[in-house]
Amino acid sequence: MSGTTNPFLHLVEALDPKDPQQRFFNLSKLGDPRYERLPFSVRVLLESAVRNCDGFLVKKEDVESILNWKQTQAQTVEVPFRPSRVILQDFTGVPAVVDFAAMRDAVTQLGGDPEKINPVCPADLVIDHSIQVDFNRKTDSLQKNQDLEFDRNKERFQFLKWGSKAFRNMRIIPPGSGIVHQVNLEYLARVVFNQDGLYYPDSLVGTDSHTTMIDGLGVLGWGVGGIEAEAVMLGQPISMVLPQVVGYKLYGTPNKFITSTDIVLTVTKHLRQVGVVGKFVEFFGPGVSQLSIADRATIANMCPEYGATAAFFPVDDVSVNYLEQTGRDAEKLAYITKYLKAVAMFRDYNDVSQDPDFTQVVEMDLSAVVPCCSGPKRPQDRIAVSDMKSDFDSCLAAKQGFKGFAVAPESHHASEPFQFNGADYSLSHGSVVIAAITSCTNTSNPSVMLGAGLLAKKAVEAGLSVKPYIKTSLSPGSGVVTYYLKESGVMDYLFKLGFEVVGYGCMTCIGNSGPLPEPVVEAITKGDLVAAGILSGNRNFEGRVHPNTRANYLASPPLVIAYAIAGTVRIDFDTEPIAVNAQGKEVFLRDIWPTREEIQAVEREFVIPSMFKEVYEKIEKVNERWNALSAPSDKLYPWDPKSTYIKSPPFFTGLTMALEPPRSITDAYVLLNLGDSVTTDHISPAGNIARSSSAARYLTDKGLSPRDFNSYGSRRGNDAVMARGTFANIRLFNKFLNKQAPRTLHLPSGETMDVFDAAERYQQAGSHLVILAGKEYGSGSSRDWAAKGPFLLGIKAVLAESYERIHRSNLVGMGVIPLEYLPGVTAETLGLTGRERYSVVVPELLEPRMLVDVKLDTGKSFQVRMRFDTDVELTYFLNGGILNYMIRKMSGK
Structure with a gap:
């Protein structure tokens, strides 16, 4: 509680009259009919504002803005949230x-x-x-x-x-x-x-x-x-800007062969089409009560892939049962239920009278969901399993892009022989070389993990196996998964197919897939093959899973095993056998696929x-x-000056208590000219450090051999490595070069070089730098180095058509200006080549979302929106970033 200054202290009462020391802010006592019409997610924002209202960081008018959500959600109203x-x-x-x-x-x-x-x-x-x-x-x-x-x-x-x-x-x-x-x-x-x-x-x-x-x-x-x-x-x-809330109504019953992964990939594609970037999604309807907490968590986990800020399932009886199942204390369960019911935050999904107001309502019939995967390069690109073979073939032929590899027609059926452990094999386009049951998305869900185990059991009993060169792995999200897989008797079968536990953590999905066998890499390289990775994850962006898997598909754990057995994604499971066993019998996927009822029976007994x-x-x-x-x-x-992992960053060098006026951008060069959907993986990769990269040269100079380089993700405590790793993704497509490479054109000299080296040369010459980009700049992981790295490269601003929410916030936090084209305007409509010099006058008196002029050395000028969305963001920018602001605040007497 914030003390006597809080104007809402009259709402405080005892949760149990017999124990007056146990108190809560009873929002129902506001006596305001608007409260029970609010989305449940907005009620959480309101409670925080009421409880923390101190007249300074949180004001009484902030509480009114949230309470008046039905009107304010359309007005770009800023509210604080603690x-x-x-x-x-x-x-x-x-x-x-x-x-x-x-x-x-x-x-x-x-x-x-x-x-x-x-x-x-x-x-x-x-x-x-x-x-x-x-x-x-x-x-x-x-x-x-x-x-x-x-x-x-x-x-x-x-x-x-x-x-x-x-x-x-x-x-x-x-x-x-x-x-x-x-x-x-x-x-x-x-x-x-x-x-x-x-x-x-x-x-x-x-x-x-x-x-x-x-x-x-x-x-x-x-x-x-x-x-x-x-x-x-x-x-x-x-x-934060008070969000719009999209109500997502679920109804119907999924068929017995559907997994939660199929549901979430369907929801992801649907919500991408609806357009929920920057919004909350709140689920309701009778279909929700049929979903376990693990199912709901799977859907909520993929929220960044459909672009929403949050994907909220209010607490209900199923939630409380899950807390009991996971060993939570009975006394806590009692007060959780009592408190949430007292403040009208406990949900009955079958009671339509509890349905709140929403900005927009969309619906999905669970009975319409079919088995599916997503890929080959983005999580929102859902494909029905029945269409996987034809879709992959069309991707081979299509021009380079999210759904294309630009493989010449005469090469579509190319194959490359190789030897592995003394036996002969061959790879072709679509061959599976990585199969990983991994990621927080699915390993938390007993139904799909036990489903994978039961599939493995039936596959082994049918005499099926996985080719030994395929890199198989199982990385559970907690020790509990191993526990119930062993107790239920399916772990041995997973092991026989190569899916033994390799670690507890975020592995293949983050790019920690480790090396492929050298003969496999040689075959892929020699044949210029589009090899495939299949993983139960949430991210499949180019260059993320492994440099040698150009096609990567997200799938449920059982499907990961199925494609591993098949050895290729170019298979129609409806008409083609998954494999032929040693007795010459054709085995189809339908013969070994477990039903929801089978899985649920095992789950009830062993979880x-x-x-x-x-x-x-x-x-x-x-x-x-x-x-x-x-x-x-x-x-x-x-600090150890010899450390290559932990280094004192230069962000605060020369910092004083005095603020300097904002500086305009003058005659800036474009460091990179980028297109749509540039991810934070493209900007600041987390995976392997390539031996030819600027970061590798730095580490070599420090006396390290390549086997000790580790990954970019592991070296985020060293700014020298991370600055050199900025834009070092091998799949970065730079329009200056018209191809994928972690390199750019140094415009004054016309030389092509690594991005860091070009930026360093620009900085030595005292030149300002900007980046041009298209839609959804900075999508993907919430990676602060995707903002810190460009800051260290000397980037003053990014000019894009739109931004991913977290990345835009990170740019602001580092003092980099996010500029946005006005609606209907793009680099193409303006005829920008990126070879121009860019000047932006930054006025001393700044306002949120104000328009500013961009002037080019060609004489052309146009207006853009400066995406500082709130007064607080402007304060951070004027301080040179959020951390500078905090240092000055904490250093004040």
Whole structure:
């Protein structure tokens, strides 16, 4: 509670009259009929505003704006939101802790108290992105991968352990525990907080775009950039435009062969078509009550793939049953239900009188869903399994693009022979070389994991196998998955097909797929083949899964196994056998596919509360190597100048308390001329560091051999590596070069060079730089280095047709100006080539979303919108970024 200044203290009452110390803000006592018409997700925003109303960071008029949502949602009204907690994973968590450490140094230099730089809001960091599939198909693969993870990342882990000691209110879940979003769902989620006797809804922001998974449990949460999360950790509210809320009505019953993955891929494509970027989606209707929490979480997890901010399933009886199933305390369950019913946040999906007002309502009949995959390059490009073969063939022929590989017709049936372990094989277009049951999206869902296990059992019993050169892997999101797969007896069958546990973490989906066998790589390269990866993940952007798999498909875990057995995506499962066994019998997929009823029976018997309790009671202490790890105990971090993982960043060099007026952009060169859907993977890749890259040359100069390079994701604590890795994705398509390459044209000299080298030459000459882009710039993961990297390259502004929400916020947080073409205007309509010089006058008196002039050295000029959407964002920009603002605030006397 914010003390006596809160004008809503009269709403506080006891949750139980017998225990007056247990209190809550009873929003029903507002006596306002608008409250019970609000979407349930907006009620969470309202409660936070009421509880935190202090007349300064949160004002009474903010509460009125939220309460009046039906009108204000169409008016671009800015409101503050204070989440209950923050969640981080290690790829994004390391740079956040690095920034905190550097901020402590900066505050000290400005004469302030460094210990003011400390999380105010509870923060949980789960180390889950560091493990790679270096070993597979062996009984000791898990141990070997975990040992290698520790050896590679010891410096990072020591640094994080220092952070867990140096900063109050920060809990770290050690490596080997699981995937952040699954651990959040099964263990960290409170649903309702009880803080010093005050009850309020659990809510969060996280430094990973798939934070939205928790919305499936009725906890409002979404991904933000690491920069924005740091401000929340320091007690700042998020400044957000009050969202429109699309009501998504589910009805009907899915057929017995449908998985939750099929449902989510169908929803993803539908919502992409509807257009929900920047909006909340809230699910309702009788179909929701048929979905398990794991099913709902799968749909919510894919929220970034359809572009919404959040995908919310309000709490109902199914939610409470899930909390009980996952071993939550009975006393907590009682007050969760009591509190949510008292504030009208408990849902009965079959009661239409509870249906709130929505901005727009769209519907889906679950009975119309068919088995499907998505790909070959984007998660929203859904394909019915029955159409996979024909769709892949059409992609081969189509011109280079999201659905095209531009393979010459005479090469469509090319094949390349190779030897593996003394046997002869051949690869062709569409051959599966990676098959991974991976990712938070599906490994949290017992129905699809047990479905995969039952399919494996039937496949082995039918005499089927997976070719030995295919890189198969199983990376569960928590130890509970391994527990129920073993107890139900299906783990042995998964192992026989090559799907043994290789690690607990975010692996293939993030690009930690590890190396392919050298003969396979040689065959792909020699034949210029479009090889395929099939994974139960949420991301399949070009260059992400593996450099040698040009086609990557998202699929349910059972389908991952099916395509692995088939060995190709060019198969029609309806008419062609999945394989022929040793007895010469044709086996069809329908012969071995388990029904929903079979799966549910096994789930009821083997997914039980005691498993969750046993796994999570020891989660923070189970990793012996983590327990034995020593770390510094200083309040200020003792930076090691020799470290290639952890380096003090240059963001605050020369920072003073005084603000400088904003500077205009003058005669800027275009560093890169980009098209649509440039992802944060294109801007700041997380995967392997190519041996020919600028980052590789830097690490080689530091005495490292290529086997010690590790990944870009693991080196996010070192700005020198990350700046050199900016725009280093091999699939980056730069219009200057008219091909895919991590290179650009240095315009003054006409030379083609690595992007970092060109930027460095421009900076040495004192030239300003901008980037031209198309639609959905910065889509994909909420990656703060996709904003920090361009800042370090000297990028002053990005000019795009539209932005992904989190990335635009991150650019603002780093002081890079997001400029947006006016509706109907593009680089093409203006005739821009990117070879012009660009000047933008930035006025001293700035307003949100104001129009400014862009002037070219050709004499042409046009107007663009400056995408600072709120007054708070303008304040951050005028301070040179959000972290500079926080340092000045914390250093003030």
